[in-house]
């Protein structure tokens with residue numbers, strides 16, 4: 001069974017990655033589909049988000065990353081997927097997600113929406129929360145993968161995020177690197 005995990009992923013968080021990882025154990029294939037939405041002003045371009053997600057999921061052999069526009073169910077049908085995968089963090093998500101699932105059902109009876117309860121530790125986490133923290137100079141190292149944290153700091157032109165008093169895992173940097181965060185990480189891994 002093929003599952004589509006649709007979303008904006010601006011940027012992808014550890015909460016999204018938790019759903020992808022667990023989804024990849026349930027489905028033959030998980031396609032992480034980034035919506036190309038001309039009505040939104042994203043922090044990262046679609047291409048950047050594709051790279052960020054591909055790099056974050058490189059250890060998962062049955063996970064693919066793609067983009068789409070238009071209706072999610074049409075994209076799912078085009079990819080011969082049977083499932084739309086979504087994470088549920090709280091009751092507040094449930095209302096909108098249920099409405100979306102019902103709407104999608106009216107558009108295609110062939111596609112089922114499957115919800116995974118987000119792991120407890122990520123129940124508060126969203127891309128918006130990550131951006132808000134970073135915008136005001138806080139550390140997001142405990143909320144997104146390291147290469148994405150670097151991308152975010154670079155976006156906000158931030159040299160040294162404040163140390164997170166709880167995780168104390170922030171990586172203060174002396175200067176903004178000249179190479180891209182992705183290149184830096186690949187070098188570190190090589």
Ligand code: PNS
Nearest residue numbers: 006007008009035070071072073100103
């Ligand atoms: O990460 P998000 O922003 O919560 O994802 C929302 C998304 C992309 C899944 C949803 O907006 C969507 O499916 N958009 C495509 C348009 C569509 O199919 N609309 C009908 C369902 S309401």
